[in-house]
Amino acid sequence: MAEAPLPPDLKSATDQQVVTQARKGSETAYRELVRRYERPVFSLVFRMVRNRELAEDLAQETFIKVLNALDSYRPEFKFSSWVFKIANNAAIDHLRRRELDTLSIEGSPHAETPQMIEATALQLGERGETALEAVENKELGGEIERAIAKLRPEYRSCILLRHVEGRAYEEIADILNLPLGTVKTYIHRARNELRITLAHLKP
Amino acid sequence: MTQLDRAVLTALASLPTYAPKPTFADGVLAQVRTPEPMAARTAWPRLALAASVVVSLGASAAWSLLNRDQLLGWIQSFSAETGRTVWLGVRVVATNLTAQPWYTPLREFASSPGRLVLLLGGSLILYAAALVALRRLLTPPSRPVPHANW
Structure with missing residues (x-):
């Protein structure tokens, strides 16, 4: 199949066209791919792990994997799905490795004493707060960020991809390697949990 | 959908995106193996082949x-x-x-032009049906299969 002509400006080219250029060794194309996805990928990972430094590392690891494996990318799949899949897997793997300690607002599930629970709990609104925590301190946006943080990682991935990134159910199923029905269930449950958590905001 | 549901969905959709450090792209590209430009990569083998x-x-x-x-x-x-x-x-x-044992009966059957045409037509239909069946067998599933097992 003939390749579509490349627009003179790489910014208006499709992902597939940019990938083709990157495979040919164009550093500009590599940079363009990072420019397109650094914010959504970083935002997703940041909201998953809730730590800026760690999110930067995981997002960087994601892009390194993606760009080093461009030759194995198959153009019949959406490039964005591929990137989000790798980013989400990096975040989930990290959370599993850390056994959810990083994420638990209430403290580690393995903490046995009140001191250990306090030591492992995520302190929201503490001094030296991150950008995420600063947003959390603003009314509804902040309440929602906090409510999202309380969701199970699987629910969190689904709700973020659906309602923050605006991805279709089928794409989320591809990204998370889950059946479509499971994705719909997770999103439904996540919305229910968010509604319950945010019920006190009801006018 | 309740007022709270609507408010939650609207707020989710309007959550900000976060940007990594400005040096993020440089940090990534420093660790990526960028292939040689295509022209440089292919010049020597092409010249040698020619x-x-x-x-x-x-x-x-x-x-x-x-x-x-x-x-x-x-x-x-x-x-x-x-x-x-x-x-x-x-x-x-x-x-x-x-x-072959079937050769003589087949030759006798095809001895009249009408029956020969019938035989050829039947064979063609059978051949086309076999091609369609083979194509269906070889067509990959239409639903994309996730392939990045990272």
Whole structure:
């Protein structure tokens, strides 16, 4: 199949066209791919792990994997799905490795004493707060960020991809390697949990 | 959908995106193995291939001119041997075919033009159906299969 002509400006080219250029060794194309996805990928990972430094590392690891494996990318799949899949897997793997300690607002599930629970709990609104925590301190946006943080990682991935990134159910199923029905269930449950958590905001 | 549901969905959709450090892209690219540009990557193998083709063709033409009689002898001997082998193969196939038990009834059936047309038409339909079936068997599933097992 003939390749579509490349627009003179790489910014208006499709992902597939940019990938083709990157495979040919164009550093500009590599940079363009990072420019397109650094914010959504970083935002997703940041909201998953809730730590800026760690999110930067995981997002960087994601892009390194993606760009080093461009030759194995198959153009019949959406490039964005591929990137989000790798980013989400990096975040989930990290959370599993850390056994959810990083994420638990209430403290580690393995903490046995009140001191250990306090030591492992995520302190929201503490001094030296991150950008995420600063947003959390603003009314509804902040309440929602906090409510999202309380969701199970699987629910969190689904709700973020659906309602923050605006991805279709089928794409989320591809990204998370889950059946479509499971994705719909997770999103439904996540919305229910968010509604319950945010019920006190009801006018 | 309740007012709270709507408010939650609206707020989710309007959550800000966060940007990594400004040096993020440089940090990524410093650790990526960027392939050599295509032109530089392919110039040497292409040149080498072109040179070897030219040298081979030249050597072959020179040898042919210097050894014309020997070459003609080889060609004649080869073509005669090939012709004999092909003819023998055709005869073997024809003999085997006519020795089959279904050959005589088939020839009798196809002895009238009408029945011959019927036979050819039936064979064509069967062939087309087999092609369609084979194509269906070989077509990959339409639903994309996730492939990045990171």
